[in-house]
Amino acid sequence: MMEKRWIFKPLPPKEIIEQLSKSIHVPESLAILLTQRGVHSFEEARNFFRPTLDQLHDPFLMKDMDKAVERLVQAIYTHEKIVVYGDYDVDGTTSVALFYGFLRTFYNNLLFYIPDRYKEGYGVSQTGIDWAYEQGASLMITLDCGIKSAQLVEYATEKGIDFIICDHHRPDLHLPQAYAVLDPKRSDCQYPYKELSGCGVGFKLLQGFCMQNSIPLDKLYPFMDLLAVSIASDIVPITGENRVMAYYGLQLLNSNPRPGLQALIQIAGFEKKLTISNVVFGLGPRINAAGRIAHAHAAVHLLLSHSKIEAEEYAREINLNNRDRQGFDTHITKEALSMIEADGLSKENKTTVLFKNDWHKGVIGIVASRCIEKYHRPTIILTESHSKASGSARSVPGFDVYNAIEECSELLEQFGGHMYAAGLTLKIENVAAFRQKFEQVVASKITEDQLIPPVEIDLALNLNQINYKFYNVIKQMEPFGPENMQPVFVSEKVYARDNARVLKDMHLKISVYQEDSPVFEAIGFGMAAFYEKVSIGKPFRLCYQVVENNFRDNKSLQLLIKDIKFYEVE
Structure with a gap:
């Protein structure tokens, strides 16, 4: 061992x-x-x-909250078409289900959009903006993405579409020129809690909207079961505001979950009281599997289901996606570990960077985590997508893999993420040079202790x-x-x-x-x-x-x- x-x-x-x-x-x-x-x-x-809900912070402490609420109120008052846009992972799909689901209770000129992981990739896409334009939308609200989409926000503005960005990822030096940018990690944002999930930022916008419009918050709180799933699955700290929201969201999950989550709980075989850990290992992977294997809009439809029958149908479909995901995961992990074993030198390395053109893009992040379980070091798994090498990075406790990737940015087409998890795209011919540079950067920064679990x-x-x-x-x-x-x-x-x-x-x-x-x-x-x-x-x-x-x-x-x-x- x-x-x-x-x-x-x-x-x-x-x-x-x-x-x-x-x-x-x-x-x-x-x-x-x-x-x-x-x-x-x-x-x-x-x-x-x-914990009590009055421990939650005033949403208007967040930079741009007043502008975001004002724009949302204007759109509803003038009956504009609004597109709620979210990423294809658990945080993104729960964000969309929460935001769209709440607004839909009193406003119907509303659509949601989730990008296709394989055709569009992570975050805001031009395809998504074009679709919103064709639908006649004049406001897009992005959840769990958008903070690095400066050019695309500009493109949308030219088409007459305003953006409200709700994100929790690290911004670049220059923010997108959106109508409002909500992100507690903005350097100029004084919001007292910095570790919200993407869904958490969307929840704060709705909280501000309710407060501004004298809508009882009791109408928003029933959506906190979705918020708990997002907080658990996105592995954000269970401290401060997140702990309060997770506490209440779990109470809801255990007493009166929405039909979609109830169907997932049953299909996952949970009979006892759900914990954060059950959500992370039982519900999260199933919701994620929809976007990994097929299309993540199935996850949103599941989470928005009103009837037990509809929810059970979507839950069965997503559970089958999850079984496929487990098969890919097992097979690719085996191949990846064999590649490390076969390369004698790589055992001495401080990093793992593997590329194989036919690996399933939807599971490479999971495979990176599996490799870390065996070889405890920063790991990047790459596969071919749209004639580029596209991949996922995972790190070990205490080491900032995002910063290490940033130091190799001259070899990359794009990248984004957190301290412990990131995504990146590069030309296939640059993989060897990137592997070498990434190893040099990490070896110069990582301590021997960080290489021991x-x-x-x-x-x-x-x-x-x-x-x-x-x-x-x-x-x-x-x-x-x-x-x-x-x-x-x-x-x-x-x-x-x-x-x-x-x-x-x-x-x-x-x-x-x-x-x-x-x-x-x-x-x-x-x-x-x-x-x-x-x-x-x-x-x-x-x-x-x-x-x-x-x-x-x-x-x-x-x-x-x-x-x-x-x-x-x-």
């Missing part, structure tokens, strides 16, 4: 821990977990454990500190996700009983204890390699999360193993 790097989060000052522990009546171990998440007082703890640890714990009272407080820290991850603990001098076993040739099942503790069942998925060493009766260091196991309605606390380290023999 690949060795992991344990990173212990710094402990807050003792007096802060003691003060919080006393004021909210929890053990110091739990007070530490809370202070690590920015909770230092009774008031902050109440806001953290009991990290496990971030919240706290060292004795096993006898774990009980249901402790677990129930941790559970209230949900929703878990980036920057509010489920806590990870380490216990020292742990022993395994002699009943250790390997399940399905892959997974490790053991009973663990310390000298003064109860015995806990523990499971490590994909950790069969540790079996022999834990079975010899010697103590080891155990890294784990505390979870609840529910087997035939018999509930018990279980440890989910993240890693094991063995003491060096003296």
Whole structure:
């Protein structure tokens, strides 16, 4: 197994821990977990454990919000045709379903457009603008895209179409000359929370629109199930405003989801309460599969479905797309890993850049992530599209792959994205030169530590500190996700009983204890390699999360193993 790097989060000052522990009546171990998440007082703890919708920021704090709301009001008042334009991934399709779905409840001169991943590519397309022009539209609202579409916005303006851009990607130095540009990452935007999803930015525009027009926000809040799916699937931080919106959106998903999401939940086989993780691994990939394998408008139709029958029909279609996606994913990952294995030199590299002209464009981002699971380093997977090399980049924790790609921009036709994920297009004849340049750039910047998979640890714990009272407080820290991850603990001098076993040739099942503790069942998925060493009766260091196991309605606390380290023999 690949060795992991344990990173212990710094402990807050003792007096802060003691003060919080006393004021909210929890053990110091739990007070530490809370202070690590920015909770230092009774008031902050109440806001953290009991999020309320009045914690959402005033949308008019966002640069250009007043202009965007004014233009939307004008378009509705004068009955202009509006096109709601979104990207083909989960964030884009949920954005369109939320924005179009809400406006449609009282305004009907409205269309939506999702570009074809293969014919048009990512973001705003000329084809989409031409289509909007043919439909007689005079306002386009882009969601989860548009921030890098300066030339196309100019093209649309010449055709008499105004743009309101709602995006959350990093802008270029010069913004598009749109009617309004909503993006918290604008350097001149003072909005207090910078990490909204694309759907989140669209939601803020609708929130501003409602406030300006005395529309009760209770009419907008039922769309927050879509917002929760976007926040989870786009892997944005579950902090601040995102955490409040995800909290309420998940409540909706678990109590009264719209027919399309209900159909997806059923087809994914979820019977228990949905978490961020269930959305990321169960709902998100299915919604994404529509645009990867066929056309993403099927995902929007699913999310806008009013009837159970219609929703189930779209959900079946999308589920079949997802099975096809899984087949491509498995096959291409196998080929990609074989290419790395075959190239002896590439094992020493700090990057992976692979190109094969017949790989399916819809799954190469997933394949890049799979390669990182095996070889922990920045990875770009490219395939041929429209006689160019087109691809997806993924990074490792702490390394900004977007900046590294930007340093190779002279070899690229276009690129865009985030710190950890980006898309790029280049001439096929430039692939070899790009591979070389990208390797040089990354090798000069990346640290050796960043090339070892990290496990971030919240706290060292004795096993006898774990009980249901402790677990129930941790559970209230949900929703878990980036920057509010489920806590990870380490216990020292742990022993395994002699009943250790390997399940399905892959997974490790053991009973663990310390000298003064109860015995806990523990499971490590994909950790069969540790079996022999834990079975010899010697103590080891155990890294784990505390979870609840529910087997035939018999509930018990279980440890989910993240890693094991063995003491060096003296």
